[in-house]
Amino acid sequence: MNPKSRQQQVIKAFEDFLSTPLETVLQRHLNTQTSAALSLFHDVAANVPAYKAFLAEREINPATIQTLEEFQQLPAIAKQNYILRYPLGDLCRNGQLQGCDMIAASSGSSGKPTFWPRFFTDELQIATRFEQIFHDSFYTDTRRTLAVICFTLGTWVGGMFTSNCCRYLASKGYPITVITPGNNKEEILRVVEELGSAFEQVVLLGYPPFLKDVIDTGIARGVEWQQYQIKLVMAGEVFSEEWRSLVGERVGSQNPCYDFASLYGTADAGVLGNETPLSICIRRFLAQNPDAARALFGESRLPTLVQYDPFTRFFEVQDGGLLFSGDNGIPLVRYDILDTGGIVSYDAMLQFLAEWRFNPVAALENSALPQRPAIANSTPHSPLPTPHSPRGIHQLPFVYVFGRSNFTVSYFGANIYPENVTVGLEQPGIQEWVTGKFVLQVKEDADKNRFLSVVVELGAGVEGSEDRRLAIASSILSQLLRLNSEFANYVPAEYQTPQVTLAPMGDFEYFPIGVKHRYTRQ
Incomplete structure (x- = not known):
């Protein structure tokens, strides 16, 4: 050209x-x-x-x-x-x-990066996904907004892409101001406390467990989050509705359907879909009605549920996996991203919910975030006027995503591969103690903080000890940092060390004999 x-x-x-x-x-x-x-x-x-x-x-x-x-x-x-x-x-x-x-x-999995080129026009397509969120969920056209980019900055897709898209919205006339502390927690807290009160709302954009860590750290230091009208844009993780409620409570959220939005995004093709007030409303109903969720999704776990624009990202389902076609720097036709999930049309979704006696549109109308006055006449955090009909109801199809089918786990937005852990167990001084089998999973503690759990099978006749457990954890950590650049850059240092549990050979729960072993659990 x-x-x-x-x-x-x-x-x-x-x-x-x-x-x-x-x-x-x-x-x-x-x-x-x-x-x-x-x-x-x-x-x-x-x-x-x-x-x-x-x-x-x-x-x-x-x-x-x-x-x-x-x-x-x-x-x-x-x-x-x-x-x-x-x-x-x-x-x-x-x-x-x-x-x-x-x-x-x-x-x-080897730490060797895959490169994904793109052009300015590719970002404009994705900016529309951000516009959906900022306009329909956060009413940003009428509220002075500080967008705080908490995704990792660098060659990874999240930080730079998100910053660019938010700036394009500012060019379109939205009163958005962007600041980019990246995943520097101290800088994020300083930004919010020193600048937040100059705006009518503050939007934090980042990986869910990292944003929760920022919020919890702020609370411990006396940050009054509710005064900043906090909104959250997230990507990279499936989280529970209990998690959303807990975090919402801590920032003073009055309406989770309008205060949060998660992106279904990938380095391969940017943002493929996004949560809307409607999809969140539906997911929260399904979380409280597991029988309905099982009937809809065919599984007992709750997937990410978003809406997508089939004009720019055309989804198909093949053998339980998602394929999509979309224009990018590398155009993709029927691309298998190795995510398991499915698609549901708008009409089919509302029909299904009607059979379960739930009308999400009516539910949103009863709880809709009201329109704020025009910028010129408003003052920071002015009282909300009478509610209007809800935004965010578009006849777009839904896609649900359980996550990668190739045995990765997602932690702070980083894909962690069993192969990375295997190398940690194969180091001299470690390999003599273990069989090489392990179970990798991301768990939550009682306070909904995530941690990386690795249950390791000990060799025959090997006794577990605290020294050995710590040595194995250290070895796994060093290899994760060496092999996986996403892990090294996305996961805050205090969350990087895996919590290792040592189990005897043939442990019934994790290493049953005669059964094909699975190295990850969701």
Whole structure:
């Protein structure tokens, strides 16, 4: 792309973003979602060298793919069979990495990063997800707002991407001011205490367990969170509704459906979907009605539940896993992200809930965050006027996500792999004590703080001791820090040391004999 046409592309995309109302953007899918997926396929098949080669190897003629049914017969792409097989430039349009202006990294099981290029226009698509949250949930168009970026800053996708998207919303006219302390807890607390009172609300954006740690540390130091009208934007973790209620109580939240929003995001393609007041309202009902949740999701655990725009991210379900198609610096067609979950249409969701005698729209109307007065006439934290009809009700489909199917666990937004722990158990002085089997999981203590639990199987005739337990924990920690850059940079130092439990060989609960061993538990 020559500099002139690139410049024109940027100008047009930004003008469209600035001038198109949110409601208009969110209604496009009603007429064109299927054609958008097909158009993306034909564009990628014609212009992305790696995808051309991928189809050619399988003797697929792109011209024969003309219907949704034919599209859904295309082989899925994934990291192993596509992303890691081709040079980075070949994954981009016209084989040109320079067609992108930003690169983020995600850390794999070996600690070797996968790079994900993107262009300014890719971020504008994702900025609409943030606009949904800031407009529909936080009423930011009428409230002076301080956005505090608590995601890790650096090559990882969360911090820089989020900061950029919030700035684009400020350009669109939202009274948002952005500050970027990253995951520096001391700096976050200083920012809130010194700047928070100058705004009508403060939005903290970060990983759920880290934000809770910030809040709890603040309470211990006498921070009066409720005076700042705190809102939370989160990503990277599945959390319980009990967790949301507890954290909400600690910051003085009056309405969890409008004070929180979680993103379903990934380094591969930015934000795929987001919680809305409607999805939170539904999830809170399901948390209190486990039979209904089991009937809807087919499992006894509660997944993340978000809404998505099928015009920009087209989801499918295949063998219990999620595939999506979407435009990015590396365009992805039927991409298998290794997340298990499913999709539910808007109408099907409301119909299902009606059968359980629950109307989430009516429930939101009864609890909706009222409209605040216009900025010019308001004072910080002025009393709320009479409620209006609720925002955040869009006829968008739902996607639910249980998380990665490839045996990772997610901790402070970092994917932790069993392979990382294995290396810690294979070190000299450690390997003589253990069989190599372990169970890795993220647990919560009574105060809803998360910790990394590793139950380790001792070798035959080996006795457990406190010295050995501490040595094993230290070895696992050193290898996690060495191998997994997400763990090293996302997880605060005081939460990094795993809590190791030593179990005898053949322990019935964790290491039953004759049963195929699973190294992770959710």
